[in-house]
Amino acid sequence: MELFGILAAFAGLMIMISRRVPLSLAMLVASLVVLIFAGVGPQGIFNVIVDAVTHRDTIDLMTIVASITVMSHILQKFGYFDKMVESLRVLLRSDGLTLMFIPGLVGCMPMTGGAIVSAPMVWGLGKEIQLSPERQSAANIIFRHSWYFVFPFLPTYIMAARLVDIEIYEMIAMFWPLTVVMMVAGYYFILHPELKQVGSHSRPSLKGTSTTRSLYTFARYAFPLILGLALYMGFRVHLALALMIGLAVALVQILFLNGVGRSSALEIPRTIWQGIDFALVGTMAAIMIFRGAVDQTTAFNQMMNTMMDAGIPLYLVAGALAIIVGYISASHASTIAVLFPLIIPIARASGADHYTYVMLIYAFAFLSYLISPLHLCQILTNHYFRVSLGKVYRIYLPAIGAVAVTTAILVALRGF
Numbered sequence: 001m002e003l004f005g006i007l008a009a010f011a012g013l014m015i016m017i018s019r020r021v022p023l024s025l026a027m028l029v030a031s032l033v034v035l036i037f038a039g040v041g042p043q044g045i046f047n048v049i050v051d052a053v054t055h056r057d058t059i060d061l062m063t064i065v066a067s068i069t070v071m072s073h074i075l076q077k078f079g080y081f082d083k084m085v086e087s088l089r090v091l092l093r094s095d096g097l098t099l100m101f102i103p104g105l106v107g108c109m110p111m112t113g114g115a116i117v118s119a120p121m122v123w124g125l126g127k128e129i130q131l132s133p134e135r136q137s138a139a140n141i142i143f144r145h146s147w148y149f150v151f152p153f154l155p156t157y158i159m160a161a162r163l164v165d166i167e168i169y170e171m172i173a174m175f176w177p178l179t180v181v182m183m184v185a186g187y188y189f190i191l192h193p194e195l196k197q198v199g200s201h202s203r204p205s206l207k208g209t210s211t212t213r214s215l216y217t218f219a220r221y222a223f224p225l226i227l228g229l230a231l232y233m234g235f236r237v238h239l240a241l242a243l244m245i246g247l248a249v250a251l252v253q254i255l256f257l258n259g260v261g262r263s264s265a266l267e268i269p270r271t272i273w274q275g276i277d278f279a280l281v282g283t284m285a286a287i288m289i290f291r292g293a294v295d296q297t298t299a300f301n302q303m304m305n306t307m308m309d310a311g312i313p314l315y316l317v318a319g320a321l322a323i324i325v326g327y328i329s330a331s332h333a334s335t336i337a338v339l340f341p342l343i344i345p346i347a348r349a350s351g352a353d354h355y356t357y358v359m360l361i362y363a364f365a366f367l368s369y370l371i372s373p374l375h376l377c378q379i380l381t382n383h384y385f386r387v388s389l390g391k392v393y394r395i396y397l398p399a400i401g402a403v404a405v406t407t408a409i410l411v412a413l414r415g416f
Contacts, residue, residue: 002299005037013338017329018374022279027286027337031293038297052292053285057162060240061284065155066276067243071224073275074247078254081106083221085121090214095125096195100187103144104151115144115377119384135190137385138396141378142186145370148332149175149182149363152232153225156333158239159284163291163340164358169233174359174410181406185399224250287337294341304346314350315360315416318343322361326368330375335365356414363407367400 009030016026035045052058075081084105089098099122106118119140126136148154152168161168219226228246231237237245251268308314318339326335339361347354369375373389382389 002038002297003303005034006294006297006299008037009033010338013334014325014328017331017334022283023331023334024279024283024286027283027290027334030338031286031290034290034293035296038293038299040296044296048292048296049289052289055288055292057165058285058288060238061159061162061288062281063240064158064243065284066281067240067247068153068155069277069280070272070275071228071243071247071250074250074254074271075221075224077271077275078250080221080224080250084218087214087218087221089125091211091218095128096191099125099129099131099139099191100143100183103140104147106144115140115381118144119381123385129195131191131194133385134387134391134395135194137381137387137392138190139186140381140385141370141392142182142190142396142399144377145366146179146182146186148366149178152229152239153243155280155284156336159287159333160336160340160358160362163287163336164344164354166355166358168239170355171358171362174355175363177410178363178403178406182399182403185402186396189398190395220253224253283333287333290337291341304342308350313416314343314347314352315357315411318347318357318361319364322365323368326365327372330369330372332366332369335369336362339365352416353414356411356416359407359414360411364404367404367407371397371400 012033013026013030016029017023031049032045035048040048085098085102088101088105089095092098092101102121102125103115103118106121122136122140125131126133126139131139148157150172151157152172157171158168161171224246227249228242231242231245232239254268304314304317307317321339321343322335325338326332329335340358343357343361344354347357370378371393372378378389378392382392
C-alpha cells in the first residue's frame with residue numbers, strides 16, 4: 001500500500017502540475033496521499049506537517065526566499081536592473097555579447113514566466129544585429145537559464161542544497177562548467193551563424209559614451225547584489241542575513257542617493273511587503289512537508305533495492321526519472337523536491353558518492369524541464385516572438401546536447 005501511495009502521489013503531482021495547479025497545493029496534496037497510504041493517522045499527519053514547517057531548515061529556506069523576492073522587487077521597481085542593462089551595453093560595446101548577459105541578469109528575479117520580462121530587451125538588441133525571431137527566442141530561453149547552475153540566490157538552487165544538506169558554494173564548484181558550456185554553446189549555435197554574416201555588431205551610437213561612468217553606474221546599481229554575494233560566499237555570512245544587508249544598502253541608496261521623493265519614501269514599507277512572494281514562500285514550506293512525508297515510508301527504498309537487485313543501476317533509475325519527471329512536469333523545483341528525498345538517501349546508504357547523484361538529478365531534471373513544451377518561459381517567449389517551438393528547437397537543442405554530454409562526462413569522472 002505504501003508503494004501504491006507513492007505512485008499515486010507521483011501521478012497526481014504530474015497531473016496537477018500539467019493543469020497549472022499551484023505547486024504548493026500540489027505538493028501538499030501529494031504529501032497527504034503518501035502519509036495516508038503509509039498508514040499515518042490524522043494526529044500523525046498533523047505532527048509531520050508541524051514538524052516540517054517549524055524545522056530550522058524550513059524556516060531558513062522560507063526566510064531566504066522571502067528576502068530574495070523582496071530584493072528583486074525593490075531593484076526592479078526602482079530601476080536598478082534597467083540601469084545595469086544600460087551600463088552593461090556600454091561596457092561590452094557589443095549588442096551580441098550584451099544579448100548573452102541580459103536574459104541572465106533579468107533571470108535574477110525569481111518569477112514564474114520571467115522570460116517575458118527580458119524578451120523585449122532581447123528583441124531590441126536582436127533587431128540591432130539583424131537576428132531572426134527564432135534565434136532571438138532561442139537566445140532568450142538559453143541565456144536566461146544558463147545561470148541556473150551557479151546563481152546562489154535562485155530559490156530552487158537554495159532548496160536543492162537544503163534538501164541534501166550541502167553548502168551552496170559546494171554546488172557551484174560542481175556545476176560551474178555547465179554554465180560555461182551552455183553560454184559558449186549558446187553563442188556558437190544561436191548567435192554565431194548570423195553574427196558572422198552581419199559582421200561587426202558593436203553599436204556606433206555607444207562609441208562616445210564614457211566607459212568609466214558606465215562602470216561606476218553598473219557597480220553602483222549592482223552593489224546590493226554584489227555585497228550580498230560577497231558576504232555569503234566570501235565571509236560565510238548566513239544567506240538570509242547577507243541578503244537583508246544587501247537590501248538595506250539598496251534602501252539607503254534609494255532614500256539618500258537616488259533622489260527619491262518623500263511620497264515614494266513613505267511607500268517603501270508597503271513596497272517591501274508587496275515584494276514578498278508568499279506563493280513561492282509557501283511552495284518552499286510545502287516541499288519540505290513532502291520531504292517529511294517521504295521520510296515516513298520505506299516503500300520507495302524497498303522498490304529501489306529490488307530494482308538494483310535485478311541489476312538496474314541506481315544512476316540509470318535516477319537519470320531516467322529526472323528526465324521524465326522534469327519533461328512532463330515542466331517544473332524544476334517539483335522534480336528536485338520529489339527525487340532528492342527519494343534517491344539521495346539511497347545513494348548515501350549504499351556508500352555511493354551522493355554528490356554525483358545531486359549533479360545527475362539536478363542537471364538532467366533542469367535540461368528536461370528547460371525543453372518541455374509546457375515550460376512557461378518557453379511558451380511565453382515563443383508567443384512573444386511569434387515563432388514555432390519546432391524551429392526554436394532546431395536552433396538551441398545542440399546547445400542543450402552539449403550541456404547534457406558535459407554533465408555525463410563530469411558524472412562519469414566523479415564515479416558512483
